[in-house]
Amino acid sequence: MxxxxxxxxxxxxxxxxxxxxxxxxxxxxxxxxxxxxxxxxxxxxxxxxxxxxxxxxxxxxxxxxxxxxxxxxxxxxxxxxxxxxxxxxxxxxxxxxxxxxxxxxxxxxxxxxxxxxxxxxxxxxxxCEQWLDVGRIEAFDEDGESLTSDLWFDNCGFGLSARILAQRNRDRERVARVPLVKQLYRDKLVYAGAAFSEIFKSMVGGPLGGQFSCEANVDGEVVEWVGLTDLVINGTILYGGEWIFVEDCRPDDGEFEIIPFRSHADWVSAAIKAHKRNPVTEDDREVVGMRAREFRRGQRFEVRLFHPQFGREIPAQIDGEEFPSAHHYVVENLFHHLRIVVPEDPHWI
Missing domain, CATH: 3.40.50.10330 (Probable inorganic polyphosphate/atp-NAD kinase; domain 1)
Known part of the structure; x- marks a missing residue:
């Protein structure tokens, strides 16, 4: 007992x-x-x-x-x-x-x-218990020396969404210093303001637009993506509480999914197609010519990020919190690393 x-x-x-x-x-x-x-x-x-x-x-x-x-x-x-x-x-x-x-x-x-x-x-x-796979992320400097490492339990990401989170944190600190504004400008509004600001900056394009390229080694397979605004590695089926980018992903299968986003239109498309209440099926999307969401699945990801000369730093986040920025990361799936208590019939809501 x-x-x-x-x-x-x-x-x-x-x-x-x-x-x-x-x-x-x-x-x-x-x-x-x-x-x-x-x-x-x-x-x-x-x-x-x-x-x-x-x-x-x-x-x-x-x-x-x-x-x-x-x-x-x-x-x-x-x-x-x-x-x-x-x-x-x-x-x-x-x-x-x-x-x-x-x-x-x-x-x-x-x-x-x-x-x-x-x-x-x-x-x-x-x-009732279920296993949860846990992510481990490690950042490296240009000489390959480890800068820092940490665990995450939902997702990690690089690019625009991480930049919005960083801006939100700066705005939240400023708002907290003003008593009246602090009462009116709550967290969701702070986040919305940061999102509008960073999306507008990225739409300007050029080095200030925040686009970057990526070389990812996923369990030995090397893939390159260019012109990215975001890169997400997801562990749970839901992202941001509302979106399902990969419908058959599981939180306890020993693998994560790495998902590239190439433009604002790509994010808009994902917001429509990947919403958890979206009634449109994969077959429907094929009929109208919508491309399936590109991703790779694996246990170990070695990620190298590149931005244009004089371009903006590529920020990083884990579970919605800032993580030190670097150009080289290793992300690993720690299989069945945490026991969680769940309903007898677990399912997403």
Whole structure:
């Protein structure tokens, strides 16, 4: 019998205090189903992962449950993985998502937000588990020396979408300094403003347009793409909570999909064709002459990025957060690297 104690990982100061109310509700609901909750507050300056691993290694917990967005999911998952690597103790991760995109949750039928909290806790109490493949990304300098590495659980990407995220973060920092504007200019509006700004810049073209080329070695097969605006490596079936670029991808098959985007029209086409509620089938697209989404599937990706002389730096992101920019990356699929708690009949929503 595994211990019943449940570590609830969350940031009580998030969402201008709303998170604290959600934490109280979650603690009460977990107790009502006999999961013996213990609150574990996230810590600043990247200290959460090691502190959570230390707590797990006391061997009296049956599971970790995160409450929050993608960042809290990542910290909780990394804490579980670190504890397993250090001491062999392995426990699953349950999900109480509060974020907007919620790719990990929606890929398995788990809704986000306070209204879904009770149902998600019932799912955790039932205890059905599934493996999740985890991504490992490493960036290298021009001499081939490692700059940094990290784990990701949803997707990583390079180009326009990563640039929008970086601009959003800069804008969010500026907005936070102005009390009245901070109340009106919420996160979604900040993101929309950053997206409009960066898309406009990229449409100008030339070196400032942000286009780049890529040489990718996918499990030994070399492919080259030119004139890209974006490059995405996806792990879960959903991207951005709404799009399915590769319909037969699986989160536990030992492989990821690398997907190039060559223009704004390519993104618009993807937004239409790849939306999860799109009724148009692959056969329909062939009839009207729409090309199928180009991608490669594999376990290991060596990616080299090139931009024109005097061109813009090619930014990178993992799970919607900035990652150090480089021109050479290695991305690997870590097969069945994390246990997650899912509904008995997992399916995307």
């Amino acid at each position: 595994s211990p019943r104690r449940t570590l609830l990982v969350a940031n009580p100061t998030a969402r201008t205090g709303k998170a604290a109310r959600a934490i109280d509700r979650a603690m009460e609901a977990l107790a009502n189903v006999g999961l013996e909750p213990e609150f574990f507050a996230t810590q600043p300056e990247g200290r959460t992962v090691a502190a959570l691993a230390d707590r797990i290694e006391r061997e009296d917990c049956g599971r970790v449950v995160y409450l929050g967005g993608d960042g809290t999911f990542a910290e909780s998952a990394k804490g579980i993985i670190l504890a397993r690597e250090r001491s062999g103790i392995d426990i699953p991760l349950g999900m109480l998502p509060m974020g907007t995109a919620n790719d990990q949750g929606r890929s398995f039928g788990i809704s986000a937000g306070p209204k879904a909290l009770e149902q998600n806790i019932r799912t955790i109490a039932e205890g």
